[in-house]
Amino acid sequence: xxxxxxxxxxxxxxxxxxxxxxxxxxxxxxxxxxxxxxxxxxxxxxxxxxxxxxxxxxxxxxxxxxxxxxxxxxxxxxxxxxxxxxxxxxxxxxxxxxxxxxxxxxxxxxxxxxxxxxxxxxxxxxxxxxxxxxxxxxxxxxxxxxxxxxxxxxxxxxxxxxxxxxxxxxxxxxxxxxxxxxxxxxxxxxxxxxxxxxxxxxxxxxxxxxxxxxxxxxxxxxxxxxxxxxxxxxxxxxxxxxxxxxxxxxxxxxxxxxxxxxxxxxxxxxxxxxxxxxxxxxxxxxxxxxxxxxxxxxxxxxxxxxxxxxxxxxxxxxxxxxxxxxxxxxxxxxxxxxxxxxxxxxxxxxxxxxxxxxxxxxxxxxxxxxxxxxxxxxxxxxxxxxxxxxxxxxxxxxxxxxxxxxxxxxxxxxxxxxxxxxxxxxxxxxxxxxxxxxxxxxxxxxxxxxxxxxxxxxxxxxxxxxxxxxxxxxxxxxxxxxxxxxxxxxxxxxxxxxxxxxxxxxxxxxxxxxxxxxxxxxxxxxxxxxxxx
Ligand code: GLN
Numbered sequence: 001x002x003x004x005x006x007x008x009x010x011x012x013x014x015x016x017x018x019x020x021x022x023x024x025x026x027x028x029x030x031x032x033x034x035x036x037x038x039x040x041x042x043x044x045x046x047x048x049x050x051x052x053x054x055x056x057x058x059x060x061x062x063x064x065x066x067x068x069x070x071x072x073x074x075x076x077x078x079x080x081x082x083x084x085x086x087x088x089x090x091x092x093x094x095x096x097x098x099x100x101x102x103x104x105x106x107x108x109x110x111x112x113x114x115x116x117x118x119x120x121x122x123x124x125x126x127x128x129x130x131x132x133x134x135x136x137x138x139x140x141x142x143x144x145x146x147x148x149x150x151x152x153x154x155x156x157x158x159x160x161x162x163x164x165x166x167x168x169x170x171x172x173x174x175x176x177x178x179x180x181x182x183x184x185x186x187x188x189x190x191x192x193x194x195x196x197x198x199x200x201x202x203x204x205x206x207x208x209x210x211x212x213x214x215x216x217x218x219x220x221x222x223x224x225x226x227x228x229x230x231x232x233x234x235x236x237x238x239x240x241x242x243x244x245x246x247x248x249x250x251x252x253x254x255x256x257x258x259x260x261x262x263x264x265x266x267x268x269x270x271x272x273x274x275x276x277x278x279x280x281x282x283x284x285x286x287x288x289x290x291x292x293x294x295x296x297x298x299x300x301x302x303x304x305x306x307x308x309x310x311x312x313x314x315x316x317x318x319x320x321x322x323x324x325x326x327x328x329x330x331x332x333x334x335x336x337x338x339x340x341x342x343x344x345x346x347x348x349x350x351x352x353x354x355x356x357x358x359x360x361x362x363x364x365x366x367x368x369x370x371x372x373x374x375x376x377x378x379x380x381x382x383x384x385x386x387x388x389x390x391x392x393x394x395x396x397x398x399x400x401x402x403x404x405x406x407x408x409x410x411x412x413x414x415x416x417x418x419x420x421x422x423x424x425x426x427x428x429x430x431x432x433x434x435x436x437x438x439x440x441x442x443x444x445x446x447x448x449x450x451x452x453x454x455x456x457x458x459x460x461x462x463x464x465x466x467x468x469x470x471x472x473x474x475x476x477x478x479x480x481x482x483x484x485x486x487x488x489x490x491x492x493x494x495x496x497x498x499x500x501x502x503x504x505x506x507x508x509x510x511x512x513x514x515x516x517x518x519x520x521x522x523x524x525x526x527x528x529x530x531x532x533x
Pocket of ligand 1: 464
C-alpha cells in the first residue's frame with residue numbers, strides 16, 4: 001500500500017474565495033511532477049447530497065460516473081486533473097451522521113453514548129482515509145464553508161486529530177482574503193490573522209497560507225503575515241485574481257505552492273514541470289481571435305454557477321477549435337414566438353439548458369422552433385433535448401398540445417414520459433437515473449466524426465425519457481434517434497437530418513469535458529457555429 005500524504009484546504013474570512021480552484025490547481029501541479037492525486041470535498045451541511053438542492057442555493061449539481069450527485073467543485077477537480085471522481089469524493093455532514101446513526105441502530109456502539117467526539121470525528125477520518133486506500137500519493141481534502149462556522153467544527157477537529165494519527169503525513173493549507181482599502185491604498189492582513197487565530201483556537205496550525213488578493217502582495221505584507229501567523233515566508237503564497245481560472249495553476253507554480261507542499265512532506269523538489277500543453281490551452285482561451293456568440297437559454301440566469309459545467313465545456317471546446325465563445329445567458333421565461341427573432345438575433349448557436357419543472361418551458365420551445373426553422377446550430381441538453389422533441393411533435397408532426405408528462409400529466413401526446421423504473425419511486429433523493437450509461441452511436445450521426453466510435457458512455461440525471469411509441473413517426477418525418485442505449489432502447493440522441501446542426505442529447509456531455517480533453521459534442525456544436533459564421 002502507498003504511503004499516502006494528506007493535504008487539507010480550509011477557508012477563512014469569507015466564502016467563495018475559490019478553495020476548489022486552489023485545490024484543483026495544486027493537484028494539477030503535483031500531477032505534473034508525476035504524483036497521483038485525488039481531491040475530495042467535505043461539505044458541512046445536513047443534506048445527504050446536493051441532489052435535492054435548488055441551483056439558487058448551491059449552484060450546479062455535478063454528477064460522477066458512478067452516479068453520485070455532488071458539489072460543483074468536483075467538476076473543477078475533474079476538469080483540471082482528468083482524474084474521475086466518485087461517491088467517495090464528496091461527503092456531507094448529513095452522510096456522516098447517517099452512517100453513525102445507522103451503526104448506532106445496528107448496535108455497533110452498544111452500551112456507549114454516541115458523541116461528536118469521537119464517533120462523528122472518527123467517521124469523518126474514516127471517509128478521508130478511505131481515499132488513501134486507493135493508492136494515491138496525495139489526497140487533497142477541501143473543507144467546505146469557512147473556519148469559525150458552527151458546522152465546520154467537527155471537520156477541523158478531525159484534522160487536529162489526524163495530525164497526531166498520521167504524524168508527518170499531513171499538511172494544512174489555509175486560504176484567506178487580504179482586502180485592499182482603496183481610501184488608504186493599503187492591503188490589510190488583520191482578517192487573515194484573526195482567521196488563523198480561530199484555527200489555532202481549535203488546535204490546528206496551518207502550514208501554508210494562500211492569500212486571495214486583488215493587488216500584488218508587498219514583501220512587507222508577506223513578512224507580516226508570516227510573523228503573525230507563525231509560518232515560514234516561503235509558505236505565504238499570493239493568489240491574485242486571474243483572467244481565467246485555468247491560469248491559476250500557472251500562478252501557483254510561479255508562487256511555488258507545490259514546492260512549499262513538497263518541502264513540508266520532506267519530498268525532494270526536482271525540476272519545475274513545464275506544463276506545455278496546459279499553457280497552450282490557456283493561451284488559446286485568452287487570445288483566440290475568432291469569437292462565437294452563443295446563447296444559453298435557461299431559467300437560472302441570476303446565477304451563472306447553475307450552468308457551471310456547460311460554461312466550462314464551451315470554453316474548453318472553444319480553445320480546441322481556436323475560438324472564444326461569448327456566452328449570453330438568456331431567461332427562457334422572457335422568450336415568446338413573437339420576440340424570439342429579436343432576442344436570438346446575432347447568435348451563432350443556441351444551447352438550451354437542462355432543468356426541472358414547468359417554469360420557462362414554453363420559452364425554450366419558442367427558441368427551438370426559431371433555430372429549427374432558421375437553420376441555426378442548436379444543442380439541447382437533457383430537458384433541452386426533451387423540449388426539442390416536444391417542439392417537433394407540436395409544430396412538425398401536428399400533435400397539438402404534445403408535452404412531457406413532467407409538465408402536463410394528461411397531455412394528449414406524451415412524447416416525453418416518466419421512465420418505467422421511475423413509476424414506483426417514492427423518495428426523491430438520489431433516485432433519478434444517475435451516472436454513466438452506454439449509448440450506441442449511429443455512424444450517420446453528425447457527432448460520429450468527433451467521437452470516432454460507435455460505443456460511447458455518458459452521464460445522466462433524469463426521470464423522463466423519449467416515448468418510444470412515437471419513435472417511428474418522428475423518424476419518418478426527419479427527427480432521427482442517432483444514439484440509443486443498447487440495453488434499454490432509451491433514446492439518447494436526436495438529430496434533424498435536414499438541418500445544419502440540430503442535436504438533442506438526453507445525457508450531460510458537460511460532466512465529462514476537461515481542459516485537455518474537450519468534449520466531442522461541444523466541439524462538434526462549436527464547429528457548426530464557426531462555419532455558420
Ligand atoms: N426534468 C427532466 C427529467 O427529469 C430533465 C432533467 C435534466 O435536465 N437534468 O427527465
